[in-house]
Amino acid sequence: MAARTLDITALTCPMTWVRTKLELERMAAGEALVVRCRPGEALENVPRSARDAGHRVAVEGTTVRIVRA
Amino acid sequence: MSNNRRGFLRELASVVTAAKDAPEPVVPDLSDAEVERYSRQLVLPEWGAAAQLALIEASVLVIGAGALGSPVGLYLAGAGVGRIGIVDDDAVELSNLHRQLLHFTPDLGTPKSESAAAKLRFLNPDVVIEPYQVRVAAANAPALVEGQDLVVDCSDSFATRYAVNAACCAARVPVVEAGVLGMAGMVMSIKPGRTACYRCAFPTAPADAPRCADAGVLGPAAGVIGSLQAMEALKLLTGVASAIADGFLQVDLATAEFLRVRVARREDCPDCSPL
Numbered sequence: 409m410a411a412r413t414l415d416i417t418a419l420t421c422p423m424t425w426v427r428t429k430l431e432l433e434r435m436a437a438g439e440a441l442v443v444r445c446r447p448g449e450a451l452e453n454v455p456r457s458a459r460d461a462g463h464r465v466a467v468e469g470t471t472v473r474i475v476r477a
Numbered sequence: 478m479s480n481n482r483r484g485f486l487r488e489l490a491s492v493v494t495a496a497k498d499a500p501e502p503v504v505p506d507l508s509d510a511e512v513e514r515y516s517r518q519l520v521l522p523e524w525g526a527a528a529q530l531a532l533i534e535a536s537v538l539v540i541g542a543g544a545l546g547s548p549v550g551l552y553l554a555g556a557g558v559g560r561i562g563i564v565d566d567d568a569v570e571l572s573n574l575h576r577q578l579l580h581f582t583p584d585l586g587t588p589k590s591e592s593a594a595a596k597l598r599f600l601n602p603d604v605v606i607e608p609y610q611v612r613v614a615a616a617n618a619p620a621l622v623e624g625q626d627l628v629v630d631c632s633d634s635f636a637t638r639y640a641v642n643a644a645c646c647a648a649r650v651p652v653v654e655a656g657v658l659g660m661a662g663m664v665m666s667i668k669p670g671r672t673a674c675y676r677c678a679f680p681t682a683p684a685d686a687p688r689c690a691d692a693g694v695l696g697p698a699a700g701v702i703g704s705l706q707a708m709e710a711l712k713l714l715t716g717v718a719s720a721i722a723d724g725f726l727q728v729d730l731a732t733a734e735f736l737r738v739r740v741a742r743r744e745d746c747p748d749c750s751p752l
Contacts, residue, residue: 422516422517422520423512423516425520426512426519426520427512429519429520430507430512430519430526433526434526460522461522
């Protein structure tokens with residue numbers, strides 16, 4: 409299954425995580441979400457918030473891949 | 478949010494839930510404006526679209542638009558409760574303004590239900606606000622609470638609280654009771670038939686119970702108690718945390734002491750034992 413994608417490069421905190429969280433809520437466990445972030449705040453906070461919420465996270469450049477718990 | 482949309486969402490959810498092989502759980506979309514307006518609660522780990530939609534679908538009756546009803550109304554409208562009824566038969570008086578946050582000096586003489594409704598509509602135009610300029614009593618309480626998802630009792634007398642408790646028990650509508658006087662107060666959430674009710678906790682009114690009008694109250698004390706009621710309301714509507722049930726929270730703001738008092742259901746409670 410192709411991973412879902414989400415572009416949050418136009419957003420600032422806390423909307424970066426709000427949009428990511430709402431997208432994750434719509435997904436099934438094990439599904440992957442690829443999030444395109446701006447460097448800086450989003451790239452620091454989105455992976456951390458996702459990990460805190462119990463999801464698996466991998467960061468590559470400005471792309472954050474989140475597998476829903 | 479219009480009634481039409483709320484009805485539409487409910488209909489859509491039932492249709493799609495009924496469909497076979499639905500690809501994923503149905504979560505109706507929040508609008509961009511809703512996501513932004515509610516972002517500081519949506520971002521909470523305990524909150525999310527499901528909790529927000531539960532609020533948007535909810536109908537809550539706030540009894541009293543005074544010192545407790547003001548923070549309750551403000552927080553529930555701000556949080557996005559879909560429909561809020563405000564019941565109060567009084568008019569705004571000068572002596573109200575030190576504690577009743579919904580009313581301002583130009584509102585003097587205006588019915589409190591109307592004054593409150595106007596402010597809540599300013600705060601959140603998506604919420605349907607229904608003012609009722611009536612005094613709640615045993616005779617009309619059943620009709621007022623019927624069909625509500627939750628009642629928040631912000632009245633200022635034992636007689637009204639008993640009437641609201643009895644009506645909510647009979648209709649099995651959850652209710653948040655509270656009282657405030659001086660620098661102290663109490664808050665109690667009630668799930669009729671499941672947890673102790675207000676009459677279980679206080680079987681009879683104290684013989685010398687003073688009313689606010691006789692005894693005075695500090696504004697922030699009422700603000701704290703009303704805010705606690707709003708918090709309880711959000712918990713009961715969404716299930717994001719446990720309510721103060723089977724007991725009450727006693728708050729003394731002079732000493733800054735919060736005490737949780739346990740209460741068991743009474744087998745002989747005239748209001749909730751039949752449930």
